[in-house]
Amino acid sequence: QEFLHQTESASVHRQHTRVPSPRILFVFLCFGLLTWVAAVVFASFQVTSKTLEARDELVASKSHALELSFERAHESLARAQRSLDSAARFLPVVQSVGWFPGIGREILLASDVIHSQRDIAQALSPMYDLGADLIRLSGLSWDSLRQASEGISPTVSFEDLPTETKRAILDRLAGSAKDLDLLSARVDLAQSELARLSQDSTFGPILNVLEPLREELAQMDPQLKILRIVAHILPTFAGLTEPSTNLVLFLNNNELRPGGGFIGSYGVLQAYGGDIQTLETQDVYALDNASASGVTTLAPEPLSEYNQATKWYFRDSNWSPDFSLSAQKSIELFLAEADVLENATDIPIAARVDNVIAFSPTYASDLLAITGSITVGGQTFTKDNVADLLEYQVQYGYAKEGLPLAQRKEILADLVNEMKSRLYALPASKWEAVSDVTQRALREKQLILYSANEAAQRVLKQADWAGVVESITPDAIMVVDANLASLKTDPVVDRTISYVIKRDALGKWIGRIDVTYKHTGAFDWKTTRYRTYTRVLVPVGSEFIAAQGTLVNDRIKDPSGVPGSVDVFEEVGMQAFGAFTAVEPGMSRTLSFEFALAPQVVAAIDDGQYDLTVFKQAGARAHALTLDLEFDKNVTHATPGEDPDEWGDAAYRLNTILDQDKEARVEL
Secondary structure (H helix, E strand, O other), rough: HHHHHHHHHHHHHHHHHOOOOHHHHHEEEEHHHHHHHHHHHHHHHHHHHHHHHHHHHHHHHHHHHHHHOOOHHHHHHHHHHHHHHHHHHHHHHHHOOOOOOOOOHHHHHHHHHHHHHHHHHHHHHHHHHHHHHHHHHHHOOOHHHHHHOOOOOOOOOOHHOOOOHHHHHHHHHHHHHHHHHHHHHHHHHHHHHHHHHHOOOHHHHHHHHHHHHHHHHHHHHHHHHHHHHHHHHHHHHHHOOOOEEEEEEEEEEOOOOOOOOOOEEEEEEEEEEEEEEEEEEEEEHHHHHHHHOOOEEEHHHHHHHHOOOOEEOOOHOOOOOOOOOOOOOOHHHHHHHHOOOOOOOOOOOOOOOOEEEEEOOOHHHHHHHHOOOOOOOOOOOOOOOHHHHHHHHHHHHHHHHHOOOHOOOOOOHHHHHHHHHHOOOHHHHHHHHOOOOOOOOHOOOOOOEOOOOOOHHHHHHHHHOOOOOOOOOOEEEEEEEOOOOOOOHHHHHEEEEEEEEOOOOOOOEEEEEEEEEEEEEOOOOEEEEEEEEEEEEOOOEEEEEEOOOOOOOOOOOOOOOOOOOOEEEEEEEEEEEEEEEOOOOEEEEEEEEEEOOOHHHHHHHHHHHEEEEEEEEEEEEOOEEEEEEOOOOOOOOOOOOOOOHHHHOOOOEEEEEOOEEEEEEEEE
């Protein structure tokens, strides 16, 4: 027993001597902890620095692309990708401290930032490929590219390239339409993700990465969207595969009409293979007068009653507030009049029309601000005088020179051709300015497009470039003016549009639209009393109640100022109320329409989710817009927001400018 006892005791004693002492364990623990902390600090530094490096390279890649150096842009993308790969390798070490309160959330955001930067790099790569291909196809020398990127007007422009080269460039761009769709969608997603991350994060290094990228994508997005749309519509507008006939409408918004402005002049532009084969312009009266004997269609009643137009001529074809419908009518009346004329004529005509391009002097003025003044036909056109000078020369200047009426607007073709050459010759430093004014003109409906090609028209409609009036909100309104026999008076008439909603004494929901005209001009060669047939469009189901401010005719034809009647009808899928009124120089007048709200509008108010669209008339200048919408329950949220002193009640009040289609959402 003693032997066994002694043996067991010795064995147990030896086992106890092998256990490390607490001091040794503590040393090892401290060493391991310090090593882990050092690794986390080092990894955090690497993740931060590599992510910032990737950000800088992404920004640099865009700068290189703007310099037309797409090879260097790709090199920057490659360096950005390597930096992101390096940051991703160190990220698991940093994630080991994710269990600390407040830290884990920022680490997850850092991972999302790396992922978003990778998405951006992948999105940019095909766009740079496209740019490189277009440069290669152009065959331009490095010297020409350097001139363009350095802000020097290039010695060789797109206009100077051979026809085959132009076609190859435009074919490549048109062929990239679907890729650009995908790219645009990815950029949109990247912008949404960066916005979310910026909102969620309070960590300085993460915000330092996010904000510059958000700014770069915000600047890139509009240009990318234009490029995508252009790629889709190029085949039909530029005649890439077969000749294309474009009807060009010069909409004079100094004489406002429902579809943008009076068609004082028109042009026939023949394009093929990306080249403008011919562009002929003409005074609209030359065509209308020459074909008058064959015109049999009766004019809309307001045109005949207030403008003495017994027949519906091409010049009055844009009578619909929906430009796509006006364009179709313009094509119909143009082709009908062209068919009346003999083939041998000096008046530009065509056997078919594929597309319509319409623009106002407002857009022409904005372009002249970029290109500088243009002298053609002995006249110098500037951004300030283009509308007035064209009008004066047509009405008076050429008459003094004894030129026949048919030749008085040929100067337009010279002006358009010179403008095209100037735009082609602009340095790269001004391309963004051209893009900006073009986007604004499209947004404000000073430049509008239509295509008989269904696919192209669908793209134009989705992009809001087609001037389509189609409401998707429960409530919608539109005020449409038609200048009838009041010269070019619109520039001196200030308009204010007011929309009021409230319950009447019986609890019925009532709407009222007030249009106040203030005539700030005087009688002269281009200005007279303002005469307008005004339509207001509201949702179908609205019931007309009363109107004020209507007239049978103006002061000369009806000195007693007898109130006029109101036409009630449907058009463009909406309920319309129309009436005539007139305003003398130096005076103001308010035209009001009162109506019961449509059932779907009342239902939206009852459901607590009221949405409104206010459509801007094509060609119209920016007007003041006031919304005064009184509900029977408090407004909890609204977009756009009210002024702070308007919060906390049952009314939504907003003063804004109607320079484009506007939407408002009110939660009750």
